[in-house]
Amino acid sequence: MTGSDIAVDQPVLLEIFPTGAIVGATRRYEKHLGDMQDVYADNESWVAQVDALGADLLVYSVDEHKYQDGPGALIVGTSKLLPGRYGDEFSITRGHLHAKANRAELYYCLSGRGVMLLDTLDGQSKAIELTPGQAVNVPGGWLHRSVNVGDEPFITLFSYAADAGQNYAVISRAGGMKQLIVADESEQGWRAVENPKHTGYDETDLRS
Template sequence: MTNPQPGPGLVITPEGLTGRTGRYEKRLADLGGLFADETAFAARLTTDADRVVYHVDEFRPSTADGDLITGISTLSPGRVGAEFHMTRGHIHAQHDRTEIYHCLSGHGLMLMETLDGQTVVTELRPGVVAYVPPVHIHRSVNVGDTDLVTLFCYPADAGQDYDIIARAGGMRHRAVADADGDGWRLAENDGYVPR
């Protein structure tokens, strides 16, 4: 019997994902239109426009049916006005595809929404796995004071539709700091337009 050849492997390090096939970064300037408080966003841009709010390292072996994309998402702490840092969010272009997020470190939320505006939230802490069901818009929100780091995995043929959130004026609810500033709560999005 011959020794098998090692297959591709991924290693999670403090610097990111070793063995990744891609990386993208979103700076504060890339997130225009996400936050309700446009004045606070404009003020942050004067000093933090180039700050990386989140980055994603991914391993994308192929786009074939049955394959999986795996990666690490790192979302920095911070707020714009009362709203916590968040990812742009998306729904899968193939609406029946699911996704999981395993929280490795930090404190955050997986904010999910059905097409008819029903909100579902999974609070993320180390060891928690958030399951994103089919036909759910979803985004990560960092409600803590350290990086929110999650391992994600979804079918390679899922695709993403990022515009679905913009077309509705955002998601139905926003994650904002509570009155004493020590926690979070959901607030109605006044600009939301039902789909």
Template sequence: MSISVDIPVPLRVHPNGDLTGNTRRYEKFLGDMAGVYRDDAAYRAAVEKHGADTLVYSVEEHRYSDEEGALVIGTSTLLPGTYGTEFAVTRGHIHAVENRAELYYCLAGHGVMLLETIDGQSAAVELTPGEAVNVPGHWIHRSINVGTEPFVTLFTYAADAGQDYAIIGDAAGMKELVVTDGHGGWASVANPEHTGYRVDVNA
């Protein structure tokens, strides 16, 4: 009886987010981020000024299988910027298989991982090169660039996890916003438009 075995693939992770050996790269542009920022007027002004095809962030990943037990490894590169007082963000997600965890390790830049649970817990973890956050299952998470250079993270998660991106949009944004503090830093403040998360993330 023969057993099919995946072959190890050497990867090279670059501090700028390039991943030699990746199996996929995808990009999100300014035009893809409609509805993500609370200050819609500031977002639309940015689109008008810079163009809808302006890159916001890119992801490179290596995936060898979707089976249980396999891992996806990749890099996320989020460019700096502000929209009103809000810093540039990724769309954010919770895993479709909600108990799946994810590790993020900062390679370059200065960022925050904003984390929330459906029942109302919230945390904002600041990341600089050499620092990591181990995101447990059941936590919604989003990367935020609070610096002036690209915020680059190395991530890994279970290949069968999947992503639910709609949960944030359905709640009119995350419970917290990461904004400029007026003194060159950042602060986490309540999002007054947040409506709460649905209970069944697999619906």
């Protein structure tokens, strides 16, 4: 095979703003309060918020650009997680493990203040705070979820392999992630605590 036999996509200029907007995005999706059933450990507080604010309240949105599906392609996008509280718990995304679990992902904080909550199937758990200018390189094999611990939108720029896919069910089958990020009176304003509903992961959790 020669160089002329290889299909080559054209470079794409994207405009990415601190608000999370992307000029040139190919896809956008949103999650609303009603979509977050059984995501928060404090389900009663979630129900109360739905009753008070409505199921259509926007919780987070994702804008992304994908130029192809083949091996080696990247998805680049932004995630905008709005602030909120559910009892002591901060607003979170659903979180996922990649369907191809060895795929890594980079998150770079554009604005706001948040925590990247991470687990492995063998029981490791980490909570990494992100502020503008900081990034976390999430290796393959780590489940990950964004948490907004501030009073303004937590906006991140992300990039991962286009063939990675997402496995959302792994977290729900385990009763949530191993730790919760909750408010406290410390200077940082949050702490990680054990999730009493977490039942652990096993190899069957690699199902998509």
